Amino acid sequence: MSLKAFHILFICVSILLALGFGAWEIRAFAQAGATSDILLGVFSWAAGVALSFYLRRVIKKLKNISSL
Amino acid sequence: MEIPYTVEPRPDTGLFNAKVGIWLFLASEVMLFGALFSSYIMLRVGSDVWPHGMLNVPIGTLNTIVLITSSITVVMAWASLKLKAFGKFKLYQGCTVLLAMTFVIIKSYEYHDKFTHYFVRYSAGSEVKELTGHIEGSPMNWTLATLNNPTRPISEIRIHPDVASGEHGHDSGAAHPEVITVPTKQIKKLESFGPWHLTYLAIYFTLTGLHALHVIGGALVIGYFWGPGSRMWYSDPERFTNRVEVAGLFWHFVDLVWIFLFPVLYLL
Structure with missing residues (x-):
């Protein structure tokens, strides 16, 4: 597996973490009502979306490099 | 003598050596971290109570952002x-080294806060009381023996008690404005939040300490390729590119370990 393939895998896992962490923070906000929770939750989801766009860009840009 | 297969793929594996x-x-590293993660699961499953909210989630999030960014710069x-x-x-390579150093500095801050x-x-x-908090002056790792040291005895300590922390630890370690003074002769136990204090902290320090060592090791290698090692670019560019890729693979592994460590230690 090349760095390209490992990077794509890593970004996929990071997107899952960002979305999961966002959900965890929103749940924390629903329970405790702390502003920091909602801010972190929204930020995390935004980061997940941003990483998704980045992933598309990386796949496009590095398409000529082998995944092996 | 020329080292074979540093650039061209070896016929039987299809990859450079x-x-x-x-x-x-990395397979051996998976076994190492896998064993420690398994230990964490066994300790947690076998424990009646497991602490929550002991770590600062925003700081852990910041470190996660730092490492994800560093994986982008390394690519x-x-x-x-x-x-x-x-x-x-x-x-980009310089940025990766700086991000690695940022991670270690933030981690050191977290460790300092625990000690x-x-x-x-x-x-x-007639009653025995217990509290947690920071001692005035932020001394590191004091024990009862430190207070009763015959050469430098300390008659009392002033503690900033913790605010009752929320479940998710955002207020963990935050100081209460009211300071409590406790004379040394009344103290039965004094212990910092080091690995000896709780099983949770023992596994926390083991996992994050080992991970931090990997970050430091990776940063040294990446720093070498950024600095003196980059001379190879002028003599053998393809081999140098392969070296950078290999360092990048290690770096991604280290980052991936953190992606698992963060939710396991900070959130769950």
């Missing part, structure tokens, strides 16, 4: 070499 080598090494550096843009490689955070049990009249 360093790539096979790093994957074999940018490698891609720059593929595009023969050595100047850009230097920029200056105390559990105190003391007698107040």
Whole structure:
């Protein structure tokens, strides 16, 4: 597996973490009502979306490099 | 003598040798961290109570952002070499080293906060009280023996008790404005939040300490390729590009370990 393939895998896992962490923070906000929770939750989801766009860009840009 | 298969793929594996080598090494690393994660699961499952909210989630989040960003810069550096843009490689590789140092500094801050955070049990009249908080002056890792040191005895400690922390630890370690003074002779137990204090902290320090060592090791290698090692670019650019890729693979592994460590230790 090349760095390209490992990077794509890593970004996929990071997107899952960002979305999961966002959900965890929103749940924390629903329970405790702390502003920091909602801010972190929204930020995390935004980061997940941003990483998704980045992933598309990386796949496009590095398409000529082998995944092996 | 020329070392074979540093650039061209070896016929039987289809890969250059360093790539096979790093994957074999990473396989051993998976076993190492896998064993520690398994230990964590066994300790947690076997425990009646497991602490929550002991770590600062925003700081852990910041460190996660730092490592994800560093994985992007390490790929940018490698891609720059593929595009023969050595100047850009230097920029991205330098950024990766700086991000690695940022991670270690933030982690040190977290460690410092734990070693200056105390559990105190003391007698107040007929009852025994317990509290957690920071001792004034933020001394590191004091024990009852430190207070009763015959050469430098300390008659009392002033503690900033913790605010009752929320479930998710955002207020963990935050100081209460009311300071409590406890005379040394009333103190039964004084212990910092080091690995000896709780099983949770023991596994926390073991996992994050080992991970931090990997970050430091990776940063040294990446720093070498950014600095003196980059001379190879002028004599053997393809081999140098392969070296950078191999370092990048290790770096991604280290980052991936953190992606699992963060939710396991900070959130769950």
